[in-house]
Amino acid sequence: MTRLRAAGAVILGKTNLSEWANFRADKPTSGWSAVGGQTHNPYVLDRNPCGSSSGSAAALAASLAQVAIGTETDGSIVCPAGMNGVVGHKPSLGLVDQAGVVPISAEQDTAGPLARNVTDAALTLAVLAGSRVPQAPSGREDLRGKRIGLWRLPELGPGVDALMTRTARTLRAAGAEVVEVTPPYQRRLAELEYPALLSEFHRDIDAYLATRDGPRDLAALNEFTRTHPAERTCFAGRELFERALAAPAAGSPEHRAVRAELKDLARRSVDETLAAHRLDALAAPANPPAWTTDCARGDNDVIPSSTPAAVAGYPSLALPAGFVGELPVGLLLTAGDRQDARLLSLGAAVEHRLPARRAPRYLPTTPVP
Template sequence: MSFEIVEATIADIQAALESGEITSRGLVLAYLERIVSHDKNGLTINSVLEINPDALFIAEALDVERGIQGTRGPLHGIPIMLKDNINTGDNMHTSAGSLALADSYAGEDAFLVKKLREAGAIILGKVNMTEFANFMTDGMPSGYSSRGGQVLNPYNISAPTGGSSAGSGVAVACNFCTASIGTETSGSILNPGNLSSTVGIKPTVGLVSRSGILPLSTSQDTAGPMARTVTDAVLLLNALVHTDTADAASMTSVGRKHTDYSIFLERDGLSGARIGIPRDYYFEELTEEQLAIFNSAVERMKEQGAVIIDPANIKTARQIAYSSVVLNEFKSALNAYLAKLTPGSSIRSLRDIIDFNNEHPLETLRYGQSTLIQAEYHTSGTLTETQYLQDRAADLQLCRIDGIDAAMKEHELDALLFPADFGARISSRAGYPAIVVPAGYTKAGVPLGVTFTAQAYCEPMLIKLAFAFEQHTLVRKPPSLKSFI
């Protein structure tokens, strides 16, 4: 096959498919060859957890359909990877990286997976993730799971991958698939997107259905696309945005979502946009080298006509401390999910998982399970704890009303701009959207992105800004997969 899949966009692939230069079956084979060469051998990146045994048949069927009926749309015949906490009602497992769930099969596709299949996407496989979305224990490295092992950062193996959608970001960065789906509770798309030099869209909670996703937090969870370009991420987002009557959060999007977000891909999207930079608190962990990359990105935005308000500080930034919300919601949400597994499953509760891990300590407890134990024995699972209710109200007040809302109103902003994923905590607790875009690399080759954040259902504005910034910088480069610094 002469077609070059490295860094190929959805548009590139569709043009090649239409011309007959490639087939979807050939495309799947090409990705599988790269996975064999670099993920399972060679550098052993270890991002891919499982391959869909039906992927080649699905691809061939979509090739036949293309020839007879034409395409369903831009995702027709495009290979997509899914994070391992997203249900597929096929011959693949859904384990969230846990050996306790290594033999678990979902009864049906997650709602978003149904929509991807309807759009013609090929579910190529499942990717590794930080076990239980980094909610198993303290001290577990990002990208590690007892089922899948450790995912490596392809740009520098001494750097973290970011979590918990580590495999989703790394597989895309390494061109093991065209795009992927990750999930986020608090930085789990933005963090690996930043560290894998990919575009990650963390949607408003409710824009994308949560049905059929192994949960962490009822109030903060959302799935979102990860891709090498803003355009590809948006095309994937289009397939995900559908109202799901089985998901209460999804019903909040009625009348507030768009059927086609690609209309907001504007090269001059930065022109006249008012972008605020919350310098206080959010820049304290940046190195001088990272700060220089960020400041350079800001200068490029100014060159494209952006109005930069600097600083545009968030007055509650230092008040947003530990919250018990996720800890309490985890037990409640996980037990409800596990109770609905197929009848043959022996794991029906969080306690079952803890017991399984205790029975297999060498395989499962390399880093312990302190967080699982805390959730099981220090929360009721009924969401009636006084501290939980107070923290939930405080999160909304400090992060949403007195936080992002207040800062944007005070400075009349279209968006806030953060270095890397440092605004993930406040945007996730607010339930607000964010997009991370590659901005540069350190001398050691470690990627750094910038993150645009705004209020609920402001994805159109964020897409404009992210696309314009990307198009006028084009800094992303693929990892060499040959040598590390």
Template sequence: MKRRTFLTTTTMASAGLSAFLISGCSNVTKNEGSYVVAGGAEAFELEEETISSLREKLSSGKYTSEQLVQLYLNRIDAIDKNGLELHSIIEINSEAIAIAKAMDAEMKAGKSRGPLHGIPVVIKDNIDTADKMQTTAGSLALEGNFASKDAFVVGRLREAGAIIIGKTNLSEWANFRSTHSCSGWSSRGGQTKNPYILDHNPCGSSAGSAVAVAANLCVVAVGTETDGSVVCPSAVSGIVGIKPTIGLVSRSGIIPISHTQDTAGPMARTVKDAAILLGILAGIDSKDPVTNESKGKGRADYTKFLDTKALQGKRIGVERKPQGENQFMHTLQKKAIDLIKKQGATVIEIDYLDKINELGAAEFEVMQYEFKAGVNKYLAASNAKVKTLKEVIDFNIANEDKAMPYFKQETLISSNEKNGLDDKNYIEALNKSHFGSKKILDDVIKENQLDAICGLTMGPACSIDNIYGDRWGDVFLTTPAAASGYPHITVPCGKVYELPIGFSFFGTAYSEPELIGMAYAYEQASTKRIKPSFKKSFL
């Protein structure tokens, strides 16, 4: 989850979201208005590579998987751990080189597991891996939690030949710890920085995954979302992010917030790479019954829907009321809408966003109930030293200086005070938030015969400020698809104040093929992906 935009519609919206103060980088130099690592962060030989381009280089013998892994590990060491200190990677896989050698041996023997064979990826640190890496959700309370089994999505990656080179930092507990939390900060991993302007926020909770992709520390990454945690960090880091339909991708082996809204999703620099990764992640899992709903609806290969003409003849809905008050954002949206029209789409103004945002308090209520139930179940079966949410809370209190130096744990406490999932208040909130948002979207889409709804995703990124915290402004488009469980894809659409802005497409359940097609057509016509400049500050 990101900073929980639904809180803006409740009295909790007035609470500042505190942040971790970032010191200046001592080893950066000015270069044509940007700040880069001394020696040149922009000189990385694998910069802006794609899955397809790396596969070609592997097939031609230009590189081995072992060499690719080593190059990315060197890059991580140079600008993530040292250099710029992006703090996007929370842990390196010590077995990555050995796995790469095994993938090389298979390739040499003529075996190919598919497009991800031998390709380095990173995953979020709330996803179980049965290896030497921990799964902690960024929390010191979960240090030492070495999973006994891979999460379903991890198994899919391994079967596809992907090499997991590390886990990514995140907003602690996927940003469900405090009403004053800082996006991208965790007590275990520190503060992740926005790669475009280093003193700005990367959003969350999949901050590390987004920044790692944007900064070319990997090819693609896996994030998770409850409300905005894939699409928001993707948007403000200038990459593509897909939040799938709930049920398309299994959640088993992922530290939960809400079984109604949680999902893993791909993050990449191109729509094509995101589509490739989505096809790998999707699948039916007996340990996650909701995935049974995707039978006959999921696809093993979403790249077949990449079509530069996919916007032709489409009917696209856009919120009638302008998003926010910033004239530069308005100009950016107008340019995006004009491009969509130029590509053959018909744009229809609609009214829906205020109705969904009014359900924010109910959405938060649902999450608190489901978080308590889900986390207690996860911890009870885990190898963590804490076995209940109450024990997590007690650990944080006993280790307050390290675990809670900037903000506390109001959300953990309020969630722990909830009753079981048979409570009438939970059921009422679920009907209001989840089913209510679905009805609003279903009705507006049916009445206007829409193929998708679009608009600016988020942003621009706020500054990191540990006194007043996150201040995200009045432009966000994460909750409609999140609360309803519908798919959502964000694509780079330009910059405001030198910070990336994303453009969103979302629609009804299992409409990923159509959304991917439209997003690809927009991406290819706009070409707005811009490499990060690693500026030290906005000024």
């Protein structure tokens, strides 16, 4: 906030985010907090905005602000961006100072910008990072000769798969080479990530809470959540809190082994795929069509595309790709370590060829795609 104000930004307020970044219950509801209630998707109001940076993305979709800040451990910037039809950039780990950010894991957490176009996101990143990235895209970026690896993820549904086919066709027509890829090690990444995060959350949230009023550690926070009536108005689960309390200590041999394997495989997943196909970036769906918000059921958000970059600490960028019915779907671009500037430049070129954003209509509901 200090850097944004110094650069001339007018801070309008705080947005309503998913409580504890969705790291509390097995079946959370993205966009809900005991303080702010439920954030709605501006495109279809009974659909979910994804999370955890739910309000940041929804506010931009509704044109309540020019840019917003979100945070991500895995997917919490790029999924809301995709699901609300805006741009979201998860920077390389360490590029943006994390002071004051409520943590899940110092090994993955980062703040990053959301905006309605890539240029505004890049300008905001330059401020957040203290100008440690080059200037914003010029608007003259070209896709000719760029090689993009398309990770289709057909499990996100036939509507998303058809949209990826159309996107690839458009990018090829603009001069890009698009090849289909499947990054390796995804099953093992899914097995390892949550055990690592549980240990790190206990360590990092204890350190954060010790500097604040109210509960001073995770055990006290868990008890507060159990007994406070407002915390049960949508869902009551605290399973992740309780697993984190019981997890191996961060820094223990067991935890270090899990994190080391996890980081190595995530980096190799991206690096080996980029090298094997001589790619400038990976591309994948950022999100499925938004599911209906339902506190009893919780989210339906198994979205693997964000995990390699999130765990590796590499940059990723979500931008509008189109719609499945009335619901926005984003394209997620991923590049190698510290390649934020190149990724934003490529994103600007893709955005120019995919003028996919349209303003929301605030529909009360829509048929299930």
